[in-house]
Amino acid sequence: MPYVNGLRCRECHREYPAAALHVCEWCFGPLEVVYDYEAVAASISREKIAAGPLSIWRYADLLPASAEGAVSLGAGFTPLVRADRLGAELGLGELWIKNDTLNPTGSFKDRVVSVALTKAQELGFKVAACASTGNLANSVAAHAAHAGMESVVFIPSNLEAGKVVTTAVFGGRLIAVDGNYDDVNRLCAELAGEHPSWAFVNVNVRTYYAEGSKTLAFEIAEQLGWQAPDHVVVPVASGSQLTKVAKGFKELWQVGLLDEEPHVKVSGAQATGCSPVASAFAAGRNVVKPVKPDTIAKSLAIGNPADGSYAIDAVRSSGGGFGSVTDEEIVDAIRLLARTEGIFAETAGGVTIASLIQLANAGVVGSGERVVALVTGNGLKTIDAVAPYCGPTATIAPTLDAFAAAVDIPTEA
Amino acid sequence: MAVTIRIPTQLRPLAGGNATVQVEAGTVGSALADLEAAHPGFSERIFDDNGELRRFVNVFVADEDIRFLEGLDTPVADKSTLSIIPAVAGG
Numbered sequence: 398m399p400y401v402n403g404l405r406c407r408e409c410h411r412e413y414p415a416a417a418l419h420v421c422e423w424c425f426g427p428l429e430v431v432y433d434y435e436a437v438a439a440s441i442s443r444e445k446i447a448a449g450p451l452s453i454w455r456y457a458d459l460l461p462a463s464a465e466g467a468v469s470l471g472a473g474f475t476p477l478v479r480a481d482r483l484g485a486e487l488g489l490g491e492l493w494i495k496n497d498t499l500n501p502t503g504s505f506k507d508r509v510v511s512v513a514l515t516k517a518q519e520l521g522f523k524v525a526a527c528a529s530t531g532n533l534a535n536s537v538a539a540h541a542a543h544a545g546m547e548s549v550v551f552i553p554s555n556l557e558a559g560k561v562v563t564t565a566v567f568g569g570r571l572i573a574v575d576g577n578y579d580d581v582n583r584l585c586a587e588l589a590g591e592h593p594s595w596a597f598v599n600v601n602v603r604t605y606y607a608e609g610s611k612t613l614a615f616e617i618a619e620q621l622g623w624q625a626p627d628h629v630v631v632p633v634a635s636g637s638q639l640t641k642v643a644k645g646f647k648e649l650w651q652v653g654l655l656d657e658e659p660h661v662k663v664s665g666a667q668a669t670g671c672s673p674v675a676s677a678f679a680a681g682r683n684v685v686k687p688v689k690p691d692t693i694a695k696s697l698a699i700g701n702p703a704d705g706s707y708a709i710d711a712v713r714s715s716g717g718g719f720g721s722v723t724d725e726e727i728v729d730a731i732r733l734l735a736r737t738e739g740i741f742a743e744t745a746g747g748v749t750i751a752s753l754i755q756l757a758n759a760g761v762v763g764s765g766e767r768v769v770a771l772v773t774g775n776g777l778k779t780i781d782a783v784a785p786y787c788g789p790t791a792t793i794a795p796t797l798d799a800f801a802a803a804v805d806i807p808t809e810a
Numbered sequence: 811m812a813v814t815i816r817i818p819t820q821l822r823p824l825a826g827g828n829a830t831v832q833v834e835a836g837t838v839g840s841a842l843a844d845l846e847a848a849h850p851g852f853s854e855r856i857f858d859d860n861g862e863l864r865r866f867v868n869v870f871v872a873d874e875d876i877r878f879l880e881g882l883d884t885p886v887a888d889k890s891t892l893s894i895i896p897a898v899a900g901g
Contacts, residue, residue: 408866417812420896422820423855424867427898526901546823582900583870587893590829607901635901684865687877701875704897706865 400436401461404428404604407707415461417520417596419603427703428604430461438652443569443623446654453508453612457566459648460612461605462515468544469515472507473612475499477620477769482737482751484768487757491767493626495617496740498632502539502563503531503775504696504743505638509609510540510598516605517596519544524549524595525569528585529561530578530696532636532743537598538567549595551581551588557695561779577690579701599734607704610638614802615643617769618655624660625649628717630753632745632773633674634697636708638699642771643711664717664761665708666752668744669691676706676720693724693782694744696774718761727751731776731783741776749773813841813886814851816893824851838869841892856894866897 408426418428441458444708449455450464453473456465476496484492500507510533514525525541526549527533534550541548549571552561553576565571582599584695589600598606601631618625631639646659665673670692677685685705690698702708712719722730727744730751742750746800753770755761776783791803815831817824825831835841836856846853856867863869869876870893876884888890 418864420820420898424834425820425856425864425896425898427866517836579875580873583868583893586899587816587894589858591818594877597899599901603899637901655848687875689878699901701868701897701900703900 398462399461400433400440402431405431408494417522417601419601423582423718430608432459434648441652441654443522443577443654446619447806448776449606453511453531453578456612456615459615459652460512461608462519465513466518467515468518468540469511470540470543472500472511474616474645478738478740480738482772483734485752486733486737488764489757489762489768490764493767494738494740494770495613495769495771497613497771497773498740498742498746499720500694502510502532502535503778504536504775505610505613505771506532506536507540508612508754509606510536512609513596513598513602513606514540514544515544517602518544519597521549522596523603526550526585526588526592526595526597527599527601528578528597530583530698531556531564531778533599534560534564534571538564538569538571541569542567553578553581554693557781558778563778578699579687582699582701586810607637607641610641611645611648613638613771614642615649618646618649621767623655624657625655626769628662628762628768629768630662630664630666630720630749630756630762630768631701632651632749632771633708633719634696634699634745635702636665636674636704638662638773639665640704640711641649643715645684656709656771661715662717662766663711663715664756665712666695666749666751667719667721667750668694669721669723670694671698671700672721673700674702674708675721676717677705678709678712679721685709693779694727694748695779696745697748718756718759720755722755724752726754728782728786730754732786734772737774740747740772742772743774743776744782745774746772746776747782811836811886811890814891815841815845816891817834818894818896820896821852821855821894823832823846825849835886837882838871838876838886839890842882842884868895868897869893870895
């Protein structure tokens with residue numbers, strides 16, 4: 398059984414049992430899992446982790462659900478790739494890409510869903526539900542299918558066709574809502590109250606779900622030989638992932654897995670067409686004003702981010718910054734990452750890399766730092782974004798002459 | 811104006827367990843004041859010490875966030891629905 402003492406409100410610190418609760422009944426603040434870190438420290442070790450499964454469940458001692466009976470398609474333990482060619486383009490000495498495109502359904506959401514549905518089953522839920530911008534829809538539908546749970550997935554009706562198909566194929570109920578993600582999210586927040594027997598992974602089970610993102614930090618540190626990086630760049634939609642990545646490094650120190658106390662600068666990445674968190678940060682504010690999103694980075698298009706102010710706190714207290722990048726910069730960055738490193742990211746990954754460029758140019762990310770950029774979704778999900786710019790070099794008749802005429806290839810020496 | 815206020819599960823005990831409460835009001839602010847008068851206890855839960863809506867409480871009128879409208883001064887039409895919804899969700 399995991400080392401969970403209960404839940405606590407981040408705002409007013411009221412305490413609750415470890416049930417399907419996500420907001421404080423008094424002040425509506427978000428609830429956080431409270432761990433018994435002393436017990437975790439006594440149980441956890443680098444050796445125990447190394448002997449564990451090649452998935453997020455190798456860090457089960459720091460997760461709020463039990464590894465036995467975990468709902469898992471193998472999420473996590475994705476490659477940390479040294480990106481020297483991209484680093485050279487950006488003037489960075491040591492750049493790494495956390496390639497989370499290689500999760501079972503192609504995004505980091507498999508981490509949070511694996512935790513959420515494992516906890517949901519422990520709590521007795523039979524139905525998995527969510528509000529999604531697409532990646533979560535894929536993951537909830539897939540994990541529910543794998544676990545034999547029913548699924549009810551809500552998406553904005555204008556979602557990329559690829560993300561609709563790659564959700565519907567898993568056979569659950571898929572509800573397209575006329576509206577943007579924030580409309581879908583509001584509907585789900587209301588539905589969660591009306592259907593208490595459904596586990597909405599990012600509503601009533603959100604407290605547990607969000608914890609899954611910590612595994613990104615755990616893996617990065619383990620893959621760097623149990624060292625924290627100097628700087629991480631994280632895409633921001635709700636702000637939950639960034640907040641939990643920052644928390645993950647601190648927890649590793651707290652339970653004795655790092656030799657040195659980490660001082661990881663955490664920077665956030667947003668698309669200018671939906672940058673309520675980056676804007677609040679730039680204005681020196683901590684309260685995030687909602688916006689109506691308009692960007693190709695639909696997986697980050699949350700105009701009313703639940704954890705926005707916490708993400709700002711994490712960035713500001715760590716000495717990081719925020720990038721805010723245009724759709725054109727996003728597309729260019731997707732292509733740059735692909736061209737230099739052989740990694741094809743969806744639009745959110747383009748936001749991360751474009752923001753990294755911006756932050757490096759501004760000196761927020763230093764050339765001497767060990768930097769990790771989180772690329773959290775697979776480019777095959779959003780091929781429409783780059784399709785206009787990517788095609789055959791030439792289309793020719795099947796003859797040697799046609800090839801020679803069409804393609805200028807230097808003769809071999 | 812007759813306005814229906816939808817109550818989130820967390821606050822339903824204050825309204826005798828009801829999911830909706832009917833009030834008479836012209837603005838969001840007056841609707842919420844009416845709610846407090848009919849069922850004391852709501853205000854301290856949804857407003858902070860400065861009388862502002864708590865950071866994690868969203869209020870919608872006809873499916874639009876009042877922060878995109880006129881806040882607590884947003885007018886409410888006859889037979890409209892006002893929803894109080896926890897803000898922490900999604901992502």
